[in-house]
Structures are given as structure tokens and as C-alpha cells.
Amino acid sequence: MNYRHAFHAGNFADVFKHVILTRILLYLTRKETALRIVETHAGDGIYDLSATPAEKTSEWRAGIGRLVATSPPPDIAALLEPYLAIVKPLIAGKPPLYPGSPMLASRLLRRQDRMIFCDAHPQSIAALRAEPDLGRDRRVKIIGIDGYLALNAFVPPVERRGLVLIDPPFEERTEFADLLAGLTAAARKWPTGVYMIWYPIKDEKPVADFLEALAAALPQAGVRRILRLELKVDQRRPDGPLAANGLVILNPPHILDMEARKILSYLAQVMGSTSYSRADIAWLARD
Secondary structure: OOOOHHHOOOOHHHHHHHHHHHHHHHHHOOOOOOOEEEEOOOOOOEEEOOOHHHHHHOHHHHOHHHHHOOOOOHHHHHHHHHHHHHHHHHHOOOOOEEEOHHHHHHHHOOOOOEEEEEEOOHHHHHHHHHOHHHHOOOOEEEEEOOHHHHHHHOOOOOOOOEEEEEOOOOOOOOHHHHHHHHHHHHHHHOOOOEEEEEEEOOOHHHHHHHHHHHHHHOHHHOOOOEEEEEEEOOOOOOOOOOOEEEEEEEOOOOOHHHHHHHHHHHHHHHHOOOOOOEEEEEEEEOO
């Protein structure tokens, strides 16, 4: 799968991923002690939705475009508000912009917190460094490195609190195997860390095999709580656009599954286009 993110910024998968990321970071920042976010495949940091790649697919219009045009019920609005408070002013700008996870993290974390954003692509590293909110932020380190090398190098963080975000482009056929190996090694070093892993669902069998292997390997490495979240907005077609994706979260906040049930049900309703739209939440391991 080739997933050049500039074509897909702000689509349903981004909204899903970033709303959940926001909820996790809000939970982690409730404690005064410092934390660190390590992102292994950071991307560009922010995306121009008027640029040719985004306009070519217009995926953002069925994603964040739909969400900002809705009025959710009060309980769901409260859960979405921290994310939308960051996104709405950027979408309303000229040109309209959509923040990647580095930008969201920089807006949500505190003075005492630290961030490491990694990417193997020189263009993404240059874009991250050129963005004033990131490149001039003393809390931030931007490093050009392979994501799985970064995972091994920067886990555990010195703060012993925080989140590892793994959001690969899935350009390699070995991606699920690489994820499994990298996560297993990282969990042995830092079994109590929070990890959030995004994956596309183009073919169900590789995904099911990956999740089964993960559920077998990680408890042996010391991870006892593994939550799976999936969002589908249309029928999957082998040669069609991405219609379903998922997140695996290791050591999720205790309230996240309850929040996610409300959030994902609403996102499926708003961004789904057919009767195939649905949300699915399950524990792969739970203490």
C-alpha cells in the first residue's frame, strides 16, 4: 500500500486517529509530572488542504469537512471539543490547513513535557523543521531516522511516562511483521508505556494475523492491556480507496474504551457513506 499522506490529510482515518490521540494526551497530562511523546513516522506536521494532493482526492471533505459541519450531542461534543478547538481555526483559514499529530501534540503538551518527532523522509523532516510552531519549540527534537530504529533508540524515555505513536505509511509488504518485531522489543524495554499504533484495513487476513500475533506476544513482554479500535466508513474494495482502519493501544487510559464507544459511533454516523459504516471496539488482552 502506498499512503502518501498529503493526499489523505484530514480524511476519516486522520480524524479517527487524532481524536483518540487527543483523548490519550489529555489523560496523560492530568498528572503534573513530565511526559514524553515519541512519534516514529511523524510526516510533515501540517498540511495545506488547498494544495494539489489534497484537492486531487478531496478526502478531507468527507472527513474533517463533515465533522466540523455537524452539531454533536452534548456528551460527544465535550469529548470532541479539545481536538476541534485546535482544528477548526486552521480549517477556517486561508488556505485551509489540517494539523498532523506533531502539531496536535505541541498544542496539547505542557512546558515540562518533551517531544521527539522522527521520519525517514528528508522532505518530511525539512517540513517539520520549517514549521515555526515545531522547529523553534525547545520542547521538540526532530530527527531523520527510520521509524523502527527510533522505536528502539528512544524507548524507554527518561521521564518514564508518555506515549509512543507509530503511524507507518504501509509502503512495505513487511510492515505488519516489522511492527510486531518492533513493538515486542520495545515492550520488553518499557512494558508500562502507552503505545498507539495505526493500521489500514485493505485485506482482513493480514490484519487478523497481526492482531492475533500481537495478543500472543505482548503479554509475554509484560503488556497486560491491549485495546483494539476500528472504524469503517464504506465497503472495502481491493482496488478502491481506504474504507477501514484501526488503532491498537497498549496500556490505554482506563476510561478510553468507554469514551471511544461514544466517539466512534458518532464518527461512523457522520463520516460513513453507506450501510457498511460501523465502529468496532474489543480488548485483545485485559488484566
